Amino acid sequence: MVLTAGFGGAARAAAQSVAQAPSAGSSGYERKVIVLDAAHGGSDIGTQISEHVLEKDVTLALAVRLRSLLAARGFSVVLTRDSDTAISTDQRAETANRAHAVACLVLHATASGTGVHLATSALNAIDSTTPGAAVPWDDAQAAYLTQSQKLAAGIGDAVTRSQVPLVAAKAWMKPLDNLTCAAVSVEIAPLGRGAEETAVTDQGYQQRVSEALAGALIFWRNQASGRAAVDAPGVGRAADAGARP
Numbered sequence: 001m002v003l004t005a006g007f008g009g010a011a012r013a014a015a016q017s018v019a020q021a022p023s024a025g026s027s028g029y030e031r032k033v034i035v036l037d038a039a040h041g042g043s044d045i046g047t048q049i050s051e052h053v054l055e056k057d058v059t060l061a062l063a064v065r066l067r068s069l070l071a072a073r074g075f076s077v078v079l080t081r082d083s084d085t086a087i088s089t090d091q092r093a094e095t096a097n098r099a100h101a102v103a104c105l106v107l108h109a110t111a112s113g114t115g116v117h118l119a120t121s122a123l124n125a126i127d128s129t130t131p132g133a134a135v136p137w138d139d140a141q142a143a144y145l146t147q148s149q150k151l152a153a154g155i156g157d158a159v160t161r162s163q164v165p166l167v168a169a170k171a172w173m174k175p176l177d178n179l180t181c182a183a184v185s186v187e188i189a190p191l192g193r194g195a196e197e198t199a200v201t202d203q204g205y206q207q208r209v210s211e212a213l214a215g216a217l218i219f220w221r222n223q224a225s226g227r228a229a230v231d232a233p234g235v236g237r238a239a240d241a242g243a244r245p
């Protein structure tokens with residue numbers, strides 16, 4: 001079965017329950033929408049962070065924390081899940097792609113390594129697609145990868161300015177590969193090592209990382225406002241060309 005993103009994905013998604021409808025926007029593409037995907041959930045616990053803490057709970061806590069920071073700055077935030085539920089990566093991507101977001105962050109957590117681990121899709125970037133054209137679901141991110149890499153660079157700068165160590169990589173991973181917007185996977189790891197270690201459950205550390213992410217997203221939104229009519233690649237965005245604020 002060939003699945004498609006964009007219009008095909010939206011049609012396919014119509015049969016699914018809708019977590020949150022996209023914000024109303026006259027252009028159909030709302031540049032203030034951010035999608036946060038708290039990875040794992042329900043029976044998919046992710047990794048064991050500590051004896052009593054599971055990754056799925058840390059990712060949700062981080063998503064909720066980041067949502068309130070972003071909402072306070074005028075973003076409309078769509079969470080792929082806001083409770084302890086199991087959802088497939090395709091469902092996550094469908095929710096994200098329907099939202100026509102300016103950016104999507106996939107949130108993970110780990111007890112190993114240190115700092116923040118960023119990943120963009122390992123797909124080969126495609127420079128442009130025909131506006132409105134359906135793109136293969138499995139490679140949907142390819143047309144947005146250049147944007148994703150710029151977003152990752154911005155997030156990396158913000159994380160580094162917060163004096164949190166940074167590891168950047170590329171990865172084949174769902175739902176990242178299926179997303180039709182600038183998309184980055186952000187994995188939070190402990191800060192420091194040994195006796196000096198700050199766990200990913202530490203509220204202050206979570207806040208520090210969230211503020212760095214929010215700062216990078218504000219910068220990204222402001223850039224996107226000026227860039228959208230020039231190079232936003234095309235799935236379903238033909239109507240946006242004249243919609244620059």
Ligand SMILES: [Zn+2]
Pocket residue numbers: 039040046047055108109
């Ligand atoms: Zn994970």
